[in-house]
């Protein structure tokens with residue numbers, strides 16, 4: 124045997140070895156957490172290449188995050204030698220699709236310079252569509268339309284099909300908006316995240332020659348985390364692999380664990396894993412049963428939890444690593460006390476058990492919960508990184524800067540151009556903008572093309588009417604500035620140079636420099652950070668273009684922020700983001716019914732089952748030590764509220780848990796008004812100021828300067844001005860205070876959206892501080908009332924729950940969903 128092959132298969136157990144060396148029929152590896160599925164996938168690629176069964180260029184491996192792709196690449200590089208793998212594709216679904224679409228844009232009828240719209244851009248475009256199509260945005264909020272269009276695309280439903288299927292007026296409006304949105308998207312030469320997948324499937328299905336080309340190329344397709352693929356991704360895999368009837372069908376390997384499926388709200392369907400054998404009758408299934416990650420105590424806890432989900436295939440996971448430490452449980456009286464416990468345990472483990480900060484991860488259900496933990500970490504000087512939260516690339520100033528660059532690359536990019544047309548203020552009013560939009564509509568061209576007609580009328584279309592002299596001159600100047608940027612890009616200027624040009628030339632930097640708003644100072648710092656990202660990209664990819672950089676930026680996801688070599692920091696993240704990872708020490712916090720499982724899931728068995736899988740994922744990230752904590756009272760929407768223990772705690776056999784502080788002592792403590800814990804006694808009661816903080820920062824989150832690796836760019840920012848506040852990972856600077864509020868719309872692979880709680884989170888409805896305590900319980904609403912909600916559209920109140928400030932309404936929306944909404948915050952209007 125080739126010595127490389129020997130090295131690759133060494134140490135694999137018999138089932139793993141079988142999976143790695145399997146040949147021919149489609150292969151499904153289903154197994155519980157930590158059983159080596161990802162390792163099998165990586166080893167299989169190494170084996171295929173080292174044994175000569177495949178050339179690197181014939182392999183397409185799909186991972187869930189860019190970071191996982193990078194790691195897989197690195198492993199293979201060291202196993203096979205760097206140059207051997209250059210032609211191999213290891214990437215996420217979205218990145219692979221962008222690569223395909225950029226080369227197959229002709230088949231698609233688009234130009235290769237197309238822009239990728241994130242969820243925010245998509246919503247902006249939907250807003251424009253609603254305005255132009257006279258859609259009543261009170262009854263059909265753009266955000267909710269946008270989310271529903273995303274769902275349709277994840278199911279590969281075209282606008283035509285949506286129109287055919289539309290049985291009621293609400294779905295007709297949706298179908299109409301979808302069709303109009305799609306036209307605008309094409310006109311803007313743009314694609315949203317869901318389009319990336321759907322269009323690729325479309326191209327492969329409608330162009331057999333293109334499909335054949337990729338099938339000949341990719342002889343082996345391998346997919347990790349298969350349980351979280353949605354219908355569109357499944358069809359993509361099928362189209363790329365071909366079926367047994369196709370001449371050139373490739374070999375398919377998928378690995379997954381139905382118990383870890385946690386993206387149902389984004390359209391992921393366990394069905395893809397459960398029906399694999401039906402879809403591929405000749406398929407081979409291999410089960411892995413040995414867990415190499417965790418101790419027996421941790422495994423037993425995980426099994427205890429997941430066993431409560433019905434309709435699953437029971438698994439027998441075992442480990443030879445011994446029982447290990449007991450699971451440590453702690454009942455805090457508040458979230459501050461809970462965080463204090465985490466801090467004191469981390470200190471203790473460092474002193475007594477040789478654990479370093481980098482070995483520790485703290486998980487929570489939604490981003491907003493990081494605040495309490497962060498406060499305590501800052502006060503005690505524990506270095507930490509928050510993964511997720513307001514994503515750096517979603518900050519206003521960063522979106523603005525990128526919009527300039529997108530507008531330079533793609534002159535038809537409506538959303539970007541309209542975003543920056545009067546940013547900084549150029550004295551262009553809504554009327555002038557509307558005149559351009561009307562010209563665009565009249566001639567059926569993009570907004571960008573119409574804008575060019577202002578200063579330099581097209582021979583056929585002529586000038587734009589209804590625009591004053593001054594506005595005309597300003598618009599012409601704006602167009603020519605973009606044109607100069609485009610010339611720079613075409614001449615091959617580096618992305619950072621073009622960024623400099625756009626930010627200076629547009630006056631954007633001057634606007635920030637001359638402001639005395641401290642937020643603007645932070646915005647300058649963030650732009651400097653963006654500048655360094657561009658510089659780094661250029662250094663690493665000297666031949667890459669501005670468009671290449673923008674692609675990379677568009678596809679960044681939260682989990683990608685986990686930089687390597689971060690030994691010295693505790694990692695804070697949501698459970699969604701933790702998928703596929705492992706840490707020696709894990710704290711799962713906020714284990715309360717209403718927090719984790721999330722409030723919304725308590726009335727819906729399917730959602731509760733998904734929460735349980737989430738808990739299973741959380742617990743199985745731990746290698747040696749697992750902590751489970753809960754706060755008996757937690758600030759909830761502004762006021763401390765008591766929460767019962769999470770049912771997931773009760774599902775763990777009590778004999779496995781070493782309770783450091785029991786229910787009864789916490790209760791007694793709370794009743795006597797006393798406080799315990801290292802920090803609890805000194806601190807102001809966090810919960811009192813909690814609500815206010817939320818509302819203030821709802822839009823952008825506090826803009827906090829970055830720490831590590833900051834290089835002041837040419838943008839002229841003094842690094843010393845940086846406010847340090849814990850270390851934040853990669854691009855995510857500053858913890859998000861409005862994580863839940865930003866949670867909406869499944870953005871491609873942006874895990875943050877998932878992580879922050881899923882679309883339709885009750886708490887996400889603007890946790891503002893405005894509502895006072897004196898408002899009557901039901902706010903003038905009654906059971907049976909028809910209401911409209913900003914995101915969910917029309918609905919009917921079916922019940923009220925709770926009293927006073929905590930009153931919630933159960934509302935069944937026309938989409939069929941029932942939501943529980945806190946009346947103080949939910950923008951419910953009676954109709």
Ligand SMILES: Nc1ncnc2c1ncn2[C@@H]1O[C@H](COP(=O)(O)OP(=O)(O)OP(=O)(O)O)[C@@H](O)[C@H]1O
Pocket residue numbers: 134135136139154155156157158159160161162163380383414415416702703704705
């Ligand atoms: N045969 C083996 N011998 C030793 N260690 C192994 C073996 N197989 C896997 N491992 C180790 O076990 C751990 C878990 O493996 P891996 O991450 O591949 O599991 P997984 O099934 O993908 O987990 P998850 O379901 O969480 O994604 C890793 O540290 C991996 O290196």
Ligand SMILES: [Mg+2]
Pocket residue numbers: 160161162703
């Ligand atoms: Mg894995």
